[in-house]
Amino acid sequence: MPPSVAIRCFVTIETVTFADTASSRLELIGFRSTAPRRAVLNAIGNAPGPFTVEDLLSEVPGVGRATVFRTIKLLLELDMMCRVPLEDGTARYQVSEGDHHHHLVCRTCGSLTEFNDPEIDARIAEQARTRGFALQGHSLELYGLCQSCRRTA
Amino acid sequence: MPPSVAIRCFVTIETVTFADTASSRLELIGFRSTAPRRAVLNAIGNAPGPFTVEDLLSEVPGVGRATVFRTIKLLLELDMMCRVPLEDGTARYQVSEGDHHHHLVCRTCGSLTEFNDPEIDARIAEQARTRGFALQGHSLELYGLCQSCRRTA
DNA sequence: ATTTATGCAAAATCTTTGCATCAAC
DNA sequence: GTTGATGCAAAGATTTTGCATAAAT
Numbered sequence: 571m572p573p574s575v576a577i578r579c580f581v582t583i584e585t586v587t588f589a590d591t592a593s594s595r596l597e598l599i600g601f602r603s604t605a606p607r608r609a610v611l612n613a614i615g616n617a618p619g620p621f622t623v624e625d626l627l628s629e630v631p632g633v634g635r636a637t638v639f640r641t642i643k644l645l646l647e648l649d650m651m652c653r654v655p656l657e658d659g660t661a662r663y664q665v666s667e668g669d670h671h672h673h674l675v676c677r678t679c680g681s682l683t684e685f686n687d688p689e690i691d692a693r694i695a696e697q698a699r700t701r702g703f704a705l706q707g708h709s710l711e712l713y714g715l716c717q718s719c720r721r722t723a
Numbered sequence: 724m725p726p727s728v729a730i731r732c733f734v735t736i737e738t739v740t741f742a743d744t745a746s747s748r749l750e751l752i753g754f755r756s757t758a759p760r761r762a763v764l765n766a767i768g769n770a771p772g773p774f775t776v777e778d779l780l781s782e783v784p785g786v787g788r789a790t791v792f793r794t795i796k797l798l799l800e801l802d803m804m805c806r807v808p809l810e811d812g813t814a815r816y817q818v819s820e821g822d823h824h825h826h827l828v829c830r831t832c833g834s835l836t837e838f839n840d841p842e843i844d845a846r847i848a849e850q851a852r853t854r855g856f857a858l859q860g861h862s863l864e865l866y867g868l869c870q871s872c873r874r875t876a
Numbered sequence: 877a878t879t880t881a882t883g884c885a886a887a888a889t890c891t892t893t894g895c896a897t898c899a900a901c
Numbered sequence: 902g903t904t905g906a907t908g909c910a911a912a913g914a915t916t917t918t919g920c921a922t923a924a925a926t
Binding site for chain 4: 899
Binding site: 683709 | 806808810812814825827829830836838840842843846847850851854855856857858859860861862863864865866867868869870873
Protein backbone atom coordinates (compact mmCIF):
# COMPACT_ATOMS: atom_id res chain seq x y z
CA MET A 571 0.00 0.00 0.00
CA PRO A 572 1.47 3.29 -1.06
CA PRO A 573 1.81 6.07 1.45
CA SER A 574 -0.96 8.56 1.27
CA VAL A 575 -0.67 12.29 1.33
CA ALA A 576 -3.31 14.49 2.78
CA ILE A 577 -3.80 17.69 0.92
CA ARG A 578 -5.80 20.36 2.58
CA CYS A 579 -6.66 23.39 0.62
CA PHE A 580 -7.76 26.67 2.15
CA VAL A 581 -9.58 28.98 -0.13
CA THR A 582 -10.26 32.42 1.20
CA ILE A 583 -12.77 34.40 -0.68
CA GLU A 584 -11.95 37.98 -0.01
CA THR A 585 -14.48 40.61 -0.73
CA VAL A 586 -12.59 43.72 -1.54
CA THR A 587 -14.77 46.53 -0.40
CA PHE A 588 -15.05 49.94 -1.91
CA ALA A 589 -13.65 51.41 1.27
CA ASP A 590 -10.54 49.25 1.02
CA THR A 591 -9.92 50.03 -2.59
CA ALA A 592 -10.50 53.71 -2.15
CA SER A 593 -8.38 53.89 0.95
CA SER A 594 -5.46 52.23 -0.79
CA ARG A 595 -5.70 54.45 -3.79
CA LEU A 596 -5.82 57.52 -1.63
CA GLU A 597 -2.79 56.44 0.34
CA LEU A 598 -0.90 55.79 -2.85
CA ILE A 599 -1.25 59.38 -3.88
CA GLY A 600 -0.26 60.69 -0.51
CA PHE A 601 -3.50 61.08 1.37
CA ARG A 602 -3.64 59.83 4.90
CA SER A 603 -5.78 57.02 6.14
CA THR A 604 -7.72 58.51 8.99
CA ALA A 605 -10.61 57.13 10.98
CA PRO A 606 -13.14 59.74 9.83
CA ARG A 607 -12.13 59.27 6.22
CA ARG A 608 -12.48 55.52 6.49
CA ALA A 609 -15.87 55.94 8.12
CA VAL A 610 -17.08 58.00 5.18
CA LEU A 611 -15.65 55.56 2.67
CA ASN A 612 -17.39 52.71 4.46
CA ALA A 613 -20.69 54.51 4.48
CA ILE A 614 -20.38 55.19 0.79
CA GLY A 615 -19.45 51.60 0.09
CA ASN A 616 -22.36 50.29 2.11
CA ALA A 617 -24.94 52.63 0.68
CA PRO A 618 -27.87 50.59 -0.64
CA GLY A 619 -28.36 52.96 -3.54
CA PRO A 620 -27.84 56.49 -4.70
CA PHE A 621 -27.51 58.92 -1.87
CA THR A 622 -27.54 62.61 -1.10
CA VAL A 623 -24.95 64.42 0.95
CA GLU A 624 -27.54 64.54 3.70
CA ASP A 625 -27.93 60.76 3.60
CA LEU A 626 -24.23 60.35 3.95
CA LEU A 627 -24.01 62.85 6.78
CA SER A 628 -26.54 60.90 8.79
CA GLU A 629 -24.63 57.67 8.24
CA VAL A 630 -21.51 59.00 9.89
CA PRO A 631 -22.76 60.72 13.03
CA GLY A 632 -19.38 61.28 14.59
CA VAL A 633 -17.84 62.85 11.54
CA GLY A 634 -18.01 66.56 10.84
CA ARG A 635 -19.88 67.96 7.87
CA ALA A 636 -16.75 69.50 6.45
CA THR A 637 -15.01 66.15 6.33
CA VAL A 638 -17.92 64.56 4.53
CA PHE A 639 -17.99 67.32 1.94
CA ARG A 640 -14.23 67.20 1.55
CA THR A 641 -14.25 63.45 1.07
CA ILE A 642 -16.97 63.58 -1.53
CA LYS A 643 -15.08 66.23 -3.45
CA LEU A 644 -11.95 64.13 -3.29
CA LEU A 645 -13.64 61.02 -4.62
CA LEU A 646 -15.30 62.93 -7.42
CA GLU A 647 -12.01 64.43 -8.52
CA LEU A 648 -10.46 60.99 -8.58
CA ASP A 649 -13.42 59.54 -10.46
CA MET A 650 -14.09 57.01 -7.75
CA MET A 651 -17.65 58.14 -7.44
CA CYS A 652 -20.09 59.87 -9.70
CA ARG A 653 -22.45 62.73 -9.27
CA VAL A 654 -25.76 62.40 -11.01
CA PRO A 655 -27.63 65.64 -11.55
CA LEU A 656 -31.38 65.42 -11.23
CA GLU A 657 -33.89 67.59 -12.99
CA ASP A 658 -34.70 69.61 -9.93
CA GLY A 659 -31.11 70.73 -9.66
CA THR A 660 -30.21 68.44 -6.80
CA ALA A 661 -27.75 65.61 -7.18
CA ARG A 662 -27.29 62.05 -6.12
CA TYR A 663 -24.04 60.25 -5.62
CA GLN A 664 -23.10 56.73 -6.39
CA VAL A 665 -20.01 54.57 -6.62
CA SER A 666 -19.23 54.19 -10.28
CA GLU A 667 -19.66 50.60 -11.30
CA GLY A 668 -17.84 50.73 -14.55
CA ASP A 669 -15.89 53.28 -16.41
CA HIS A 670 -17.71 55.94 -18.28
CA HIS A 671 -21.47 55.55 -18.35
CA HIS A 672 -24.85 57.15 -18.53
CA HIS A 673 -27.83 56.91 -16.20
CA LEU A 674 -31.45 55.99 -16.18
CA VAL A 675 -33.05 58.05 -13.43
CA CYS A 676 -36.41 56.95 -12.09
CA ARG A 677 -38.63 59.93 -11.32
CA THR A 678 -40.66 57.89 -8.90
CA CYS A 679 -38.32 55.82 -6.78
CA GLY A 680 -35.10 57.65 -7.56
CA SER A 681 -33.24 54.54 -8.63
CA LEU A 682 -30.22 55.06 -10.83
CA THR A 683 -29.20 52.52 -13.42
CA GLU A 684 -25.98 52.77 -15.31
CA PHE A 685 -25.68 51.92 -18.95
CA ASN A 686 -23.27 52.20 -21.80
CA ASP A 687 -23.74 52.71 -25.47
CA PRO A 688 -20.72 52.95 -27.72
CA GLU A 689 -22.89 54.15 -30.56
CA ILE A 690 -24.10 57.09 -28.57
CA ASP A 691 -20.56 57.88 -27.53
CA ALA A 692 -19.47 57.73 -31.15
CA ARG A 693 -22.22 60.09 -32.28
CA ILE A 694 -21.34 62.44 -29.47
CA ALA A 695 -17.71 62.50 -30.53
CA GLU A 696 -18.80 63.05 -34.09
CA GLN A 697 -21.05 65.97 -33.19
CA ALA A 698 -18.22 67.61 -31.29
CA ARG A 699 -15.78 67.05 -34.13
CA THR A 700 -18.13 68.53 -36.69
CA ARG A 701 -18.38 71.70 -34.66
CA GLY A 702 -14.71 72.09 -33.92
CA PHE A 703 -15.43 71.44 -30.29
CA ALA A 704 -12.67 69.81 -28.22
CA LEU A 705 -14.69 67.25 -26.32
CA GLN A 706 -13.48 66.54 -22.80
CA GLY A 707 -16.44 64.94 -21.16
CA HIS A 708 -20.16 64.55 -21.30
CA SER A 709 -23.13 63.74 -19.20
CA LEU A 710 -26.26 61.93 -20.25
CA GLU A 711 -29.23 61.23 -18.04
CA LEU A 712 -32.51 59.62 -19.02
CA TYR A 713 -35.51 60.49 -16.89
CA GLY A 714 -38.65 58.45 -16.60
CA LEU A 715 -40.06 55.46 -14.78
CA CYS A 716 -38.06 52.36 -14.03
CA GLN A 717 -39.50 48.99 -14.85
CA SER A 718 -41.02 48.34 -11.46
CA CYS A 719 -42.42 51.82 -10.89
CA ARG A 720 -43.92 51.67 -14.33
CA ARG A 721 -45.81 48.51 -13.43
CA THR A 722 -47.05 50.05 -10.21
CA ALA A 723 -48.22 53.24 -11.85
CA MET B 724 -54.28 107.43 -72.03
CA PRO B 725 -55.60 104.89 -69.57
CA PRO B 726 -56.20 105.93 -66.00
CA SER B 727 -53.39 104.95 -63.71
CA VAL B 728 -53.70 103.43 -60.32
CA ALA B 729 -51.18 104.03 -57.64
CA ILE B 730 -50.50 101.10 -55.47
CA ARG B 731 -48.60 101.72 -52.33
CA CYS B 732 -47.57 98.77 -50.34
CA PHE B 733 -46.51 98.97 -46.69
CA VAL B 734 -44.52 96.13 -45.44
CA THR B 735 -43.87 96.07 -41.77
CA ILE B 736 -41.21 93.77 -40.63
CA GLU B 737 -42.08 93.00 -37.07
CA THR B 738 -39.56 91.48 -34.83
CA VAL B 739 -41.46 89.39 -32.40
CA THR B 740 -39.44 89.39 -29.25
CA PHE B 741 -39.16 86.64 -26.73
CA ALA B 742 -40.82 88.87 -24.18
CA ASP B 743 -43.83 89.38 -26.43
CA THR B 744 -44.24 85.75 -27.25
CA ALA B 745 -43.81 84.66 -23.69
CA SER B 746 -46.14 87.29 -22.36
CA SER B 747 -48.88 86.28 -24.77
CA ARG B 748 -48.52 82.64 -23.97
CA LEU B 749 -48.65 83.35 -20.29
CA GLU B 750 -51.77 85.45 -20.65
CA LEU B 751 -53.42 82.75 -22.66
CA ILE B 752 -53.12 80.33 -19.81
CA GLY B 753 -54.36 82.80 -17.28
CA PHE B 754 -51.26 84.48 -15.95
CA ARG B 755 -51.32 88.24 -15.62
CA SER B 756 -49.17 90.62 -17.54
CA THR B 757 -47.46 92.68 -14.90
CA ALA B 758 -44.66 95.18 -15.17
CA PRO B 759 -42.16 93.17 -13.10
CA ARG B 760 -42.91 90.04 -15.08
CA ARG B 761 -42.45 91.85 -18.37
CA ALA B 762 -39.19 93.30 -17.11
CA VAL B 763 -37.87 89.84 -16.37
CA LEU B 764 -39.04 88.50 -19.71
CA ASN B 765 -37.34 91.39 -21.47
CA ALA B 766 -34.11 90.82 -19.62
CA ILE B 767 -34.20 87.16 -20.55
CA GLY B 768 -34.95 87.97 -24.15
CA ASN B 769 -32.14 90.48 -24.35
CA ALA B 770 -29.55 88.33 -22.63
CA PRO B 771 -26.46 88.11 -24.84
CA GLY B 772 -25.85 84.52 -23.84
CA PRO B 773 -26.45 81.96 -21.15
CA PHE B 774 -27.03 83.54 -17.79
CA THR B 775 -27.19 82.71 -14.11
CA VAL B 776 -29.97 83.70 -11.77
CA GLU B 777 -27.59 86.28 -10.39
CA ASP B 778 -27.05 87.77 -13.85
CA LEU B 779 -30.75 88.07 -14.29
CA LEU B 780 -31.25 89.61 -10.87
CA SER B 781 -28.80 92.37 -11.66
CA GLU B 782 -30.54 93.10 -14.96
CA VAL B 783 -33.81 93.90 -13.25
CA PRO B 784 -32.83 96.09 -10.31
CA GLY B 785 -36.32 97.14 -9.35
CA VAL B 786 -37.69 93.65 -9.28
CA GLY B 787 -37.63 91.49 -6.17
CA ARG B 788 -35.62 88.31 -5.99
CA ALA B 789 -38.69 86.22 -5.38
CA THR B 790 -40.31 87.43 -8.57
CA VAL B 791 -37.23 86.58 -10.59
CA PHE B 792 -37.08 83.09 -9.15
CA ARG B 793 -40.80 82.60 -9.64
CA THR B 794 -40.63 83.74 -13.25
CA ILE B 795 -37.75 81.43 -14.03
CA LYS B 796 -39.61 78.51 -12.54
CA LEU B 797 -42.66 79.37 -14.57
CA LEU B 798 -40.77 79.53 -17.84
CA LEU B 799 -39.00 76.27 -17.16
CA GLU B 800 -42.27 74.51 -16.44
CA LEU B 801 -43.70 75.81 -19.68
CA ASP B 802 -40.56 74.83 -21.61
CA MET B 803 -39.98 78.37 -22.76
CA MET B 804 -36.49 78.35 -21.39
CA CYS B 805 -33.98 75.69 -20.60
CA ARG B 806 -31.77 75.01 -17.69
CA VAL B 807 -28.31 73.70 -18.47
CA PRO B 808 -26.54 71.97 -15.61
CA LEU B 809 -22.80 72.52 -15.46
CA GLU B 810 -20.28 70.13 -14.03
CA ASP B 811 -19.78 72.13 -10.89
CA GLY B 812 -23.42 71.74 -9.99
CA THR B 813 -24.39 75.26 -10.97
CA ALA B 814 -26.70 75.96 -13.89
CA ARG B 815 -27.10 78.38 -16.72
CA TYR B 816 -30.31 79.42 -18.33
CA GLN B 817 -31.07 80.14 -21.93
CA VAL B 818 -34.05 80.68 -24.16
CA SER B 819 -34.60 77.47 -26.06
CA GLU B 820 -33.95 78.07 -29.72
CA GLY B 821 -35.53 74.97 -31.07
CA ASP B 822 -37.44 72.15 -29.66
CA HIS B 823 -35.60 69.44 -27.85
CA HIS B 824 -31.85 69.69 -27.99
CA HIS B 825 -28.54 69.01 -26.37
CA HIS B 826 -25.72 71.35 -25.43
CA LEU B 827 -22.05 71.90 -26.04
CA VAL B 828 -20.73 73.60 -22.94
CA CYS B 829 -17.42 75.41 -23.17
CA ARG B 830 -15.39 74.98 -20.02
CA THR B 831 -13.44 78.12 -20.72
CA CYS B 832 -15.82 80.80 -21.91
CA GLY B 833 -19.05 79.21 -20.79
CA SER B 834 -20.70 79.43 -24.18
CA LEU B 835 -23.60 77.09 -24.79
CA THR B 836 -24.32 75.74 -28.23
CA GLU B 837 -27.42 73.77 -28.98
CA PHE B 838 -27.46 70.80 -31.27
CA ASN B 839 -29.69 67.99 -32.32
CA ASP B 840 -29.00 64.45 -33.30
CA PRO B 841 -31.88 62.19 -34.19
CA GLU B 842 -29.60 59.19 -34.12
CA ILE B 843 -28.63 59.85 -30.55
CA ASP B 844 -32.26 60.33 -29.64
CA ALA B 845 -33.10 57.06 -31.33
CA ARG B 846 -30.39 55.17 -29.45
CA ILE B 847 -31.54 56.72 -26.22
CA ALA B 848 -35.11 55.59 -26.85
CA GLU B 849 -33.81 52.15 -27.72
CA GLN B 850 -31.75 51.87 -24.55
CA ALA B 851 -34.76 52.81 -22.47
CA ARG B 852 -37.00 50.37 -24.29
CA THR B 853 -34.56 47.52 -23.84
CA ARG B 854 -34.57 48.07 -20.11
CA GLY B 855 -38.30 48.42 -19.70
CA PHE B 856 -37.79 52.03 -18.76
CA ALA B 857 -40.59 54.48 -19.56
CA LEU B 858 -38.59 57.33 -20.98
CA GLN B 859 -40.00 60.77 -20.27
CA GLY B 860 -37.08 63.05 -20.89
CA HIS B 861 -33.36 63.24 -21.07
CA SER B 862 -30.49 65.61 -20.76
CA LEU B 863 -27.21 65.52 -22.63
CA GLU B 864 -24.38 67.97 -22.17
CA LEU B 865 -20.98 67.86 -23.83
CA TYR B 866 -18.16 69.56 -21.98
CA GLY B 867 -14.96 70.79 -23.51
CA LEU B 868 -13.55 73.74 -25.41
CA CYS B 869 -15.46 75.61 -28.05
CA GLN B 870 -13.82 76.31 -31.36
CA SER B 871 -12.52 79.75 -30.47
CA CYS B 872 -11.30 78.88 -26.98
CA ARG B 873 -9.58 75.88 -28.42
CA ARG B 874 -7.59 78.07 -30.79
CA THR B 875 -6.65 80.42 -27.98
CA ALA B 876 -5.53 77.64 -25.67
C1' DA C 877 -64.64 93.06 -6.33
C1' DT C 878 -61.77 89.22 -6.91
C1' DT C 879 -57.85 87.16 -7.27
C1' DT C 880 -53.18 86.98 -8.68
C1' DA C 881 -48.60 88.93 -8.28
C1' DT C 882 -45.23 91.54 -5.82
C1' DG C 883 -41.64 93.00 -2.52
C1' DC C 884 -39.59 92.49 1.52
C1' DA C 885 -37.32 90.25 4.92
C1' DA C 886 -36.88 86.18 7.37
C1' DA C 887 -36.15 81.42 7.14
C1' DA C 888 -34.53 77.38 5.25
C1' DT C 889 -30.93 75.00 2.49
C1' DC C 890 -26.76 73.81 1.17
C1' DT C 891 -21.68 74.35 1.04
C1' DT C 892 -17.33 76.45 2.21
C1' DT C 893 -13.85 78.50 5.27
C1' DG C 894 -10.80 79.84 9.17
C1' DC C 895 -8.52 78.14 12.69
C1' DA C 896 -7.12 75.72 16.83
C1' DT C 897 -6.42 70.95 17.78
C1' DC C 898 -5.44 66.21 16.72
C1' DA C 899 -3.48 62.35 14.43
C1' DA C 900 -0.69 60.11 10.72
C1' DC C 901 3.54 59.33 8.95
C1' DG D 902 8.53 66.82 14.70
C1' DT D 903 6.13 67.87 10.35
C1' DT D 904 2.47 68.09 7.89
C1' DG D 905 -2.01 66.90 6.63
C1' DA D 906 -6.80 66.11 8.44
C1' DT D 907 -10.53 67.12 11.55
C1' DG D 908 -14.33 69.39 14.00
C1' DC D 909 -16.58 73.20 15.08
C1' DA D 910 -18.90 77.16 14.34
C1' DA D 911 -19.31 80.99 11.59
C1' DA D 912 -19.76 82.85 7.17
C1' DG D 913 -21.32 82.45 2.34
C1' DA D 914 -24.21 81.38 -1.14
C1' DT D 915 -28.57 80.13 -2.93
C1' DT D 916 -33.47 79.47 -2.96
C1' DT D 917 -37.98 79.47 -0.69
C1' DT D 918 -41.77 81.23 2.18
C1' DG D 919 -45.12 84.10 4.80
C1' DC D 920 -47.59 87.90 4.57
C1' DA D 921 -49.25 92.55 3.93
C1' DT D 922 -49.76 95.42 -0.07
C1' DA D 923 -50.39 96.56 -4.89
C1' DA D 924 -52.04 95.74 -9.35
C1' DA D 925 -54.54 93.22 -13.02
C1' DT D 926 -58.69 91.49 -14.77
